[in-house]
Amino acid sequence: MMDDLEEDLTCSVCYALFSDPRVLPCSHTFCRSCLENVLQVSVSFSIWRPLCLPLKCPSCRSVVELPTNGVDALPVNVCLRAIVEKYQRERPPTCPEHPRQPLNVYCVQDRKLICGFCLTVGQHQGHAIDDLQTACVKERGAQSRLTESLRWEEVCGLAERLxxxxERSQALVQNDREVVSRFFQGLDLILAQKEERFMQALDGASVLLASAYDPLIQQVKDMQEEHSELLSLSSTVESEECPLAYLEQLHQLRERVNALIQTPLPEIPSLHVAPRAERFFEEHWCDVTIRGLRDAPVPEISCSRTGAQAADGARLRRRPSSPAVVVLLLLVLVLTALCVQSACGSTPGLSGLFHIVSSELAQPLQEMGTFFCCLLQNINTKLNTFISSLGENAY
Structure with missing residues (x-):
């Protein structure tokens, strides 16, 4: 009986229980989704009036004209829908392995409902079984025992500990987040300080360059202005008609032109900026670690003359040191007097000194004088070289 009822409640298109059943004018009923599929096929393969949608009944093949809203315009089979819902509530559950086979047997070994096919040809062959009523009496109260076996207190304690x-782990992560933020803020501060010191060094180099070039540029601008004024004055003199005024203005023009011509043109200083930032970074910052970042060097940028200008400056600085020569001469005189005193036993007068020099000590004193002269020249040369190099380094 149940099988016959289920067959009557099955759609002839999808072979499943009716879902939202709709009635066609020909009195046939189909699922709403099935009619929508049929309508799509009918519209795509036919030419119909624009305001109507053709629908061919899957059972009797009669064509029905639907309005523009389509299947929603068809009436719902309310009675059939109620019967289907009641049947779904009251019918026994079916076996998942054997479709349409009711679960009407209880397997004692596996403690689950099975169908007849499961018992005869399925996985439960030879298992002890009970009917549903007897199994229900035996298993009555099992739910309370099952709930008693639940570890409720243990699960609650575990949830609290988790x-x-x-919370503790999140506090650690938040602490690490603050440490990381402070660490990189410190790095940003150190880098900002290094960048500021670099910029200050470059600003100092700009000041040096300005002090070297600005006076020369101003001098050249003054010469350009004088040149323009002389050209204007030449035009004025040329247009002068009075001989006296002409000769006077010409004299002034000649003096100013001669003064401008005799003014020496400034030489363009070729300054060497050192060290350059790119090379300095390659030499001193490529291997800098985070620990050594704080102590990383910052250059002192200098602007020095290059080429012939540096050589001219060196020649100007290499002047003999007259105080040093005087000191060395006094030292030679003292040493000579001591040598004479040691040879004679006492300090003789001027005539005795000349007599001794002419008689006995002439040759030794001459050799000693030659030695001291050579020594003086050597010391003077080395001293001049040292003072010149010291001046270069100081410059």
């Missing part, structure tokens, strides 16, 4: 552990 929440506490999560």
């Amino acid at each position: 929440a506490q552990e999560k």
Whole structure:
């Protein structure tokens, strides 16, 4: 009976229980989704009036004209829908392995409902079984025993400990987040300080360059202005008609032109900026670690003359040191007097000194004088070289 009822409640298109059943004018009923599929096929393969949608009944093949809203315009089979819902509530559950086979047997070994096919040809062959009523009496109260076996207190304690552990771990992560933020803020501060010191060094180099070039540029601008004024004055003199005024203005023009011509043109200083930033970074910053970042060097940028200008400056600085020569001469005189005193036993007068020099000590004193002269020249040369190099380094 149930099988016959289910067959009557089955759609002839999808072979499943009716879902939202709709009635066609020909009195046939189909699922709403099935009619929508049929309508799509009918519209795509036919030419119909624009305001109507053709629908061919899957059972009797009669064509029905639907309005523009389509299947929604068809009436719902309310009675059939109620019967289907009641049947779904009251019918026994079916076996998932054997479709349409009711679960009407209880397997004692596996403690689950099975169908007849499961018992005869399925996985439960030879298992002990009970009917549903007897199995229900035996299993009555099993739910309370099952709930008693639940570890409720243990699960609650575990949930509380998990929440506490999560809170503790989040506190650690937040602490690490603050440490990371402070660490990189320190790095940003150090880098900002290094960048500021670099910029200050470059600003100092700009000041040096300005002090070297600006006076020369101003001098050249003054010469350009004088040149323009002389050209204007030449035009004025040329247009002068009075001989006296002409000769006077010409004299002034000649003096100013001669003064401008005799003014020496400034030489363009070729300054060497050192060290350059790119090379300095390659030499001193490529291997800098985070630990050594604080102590990383910052250059002192200098602007020095290059080429012939540096040589001219060196020649100007290499002047003999007259105080040093005087000191060395006094030292030679003292040493000579001591040598004479040691040879004679006492300090003789001027005539005795000349007599001794002419008689006995002439040759030794001459050799000693030659030695001291050579020594003086050597010391003077080395001293001049040292003072010149010291001046270069100081410059």
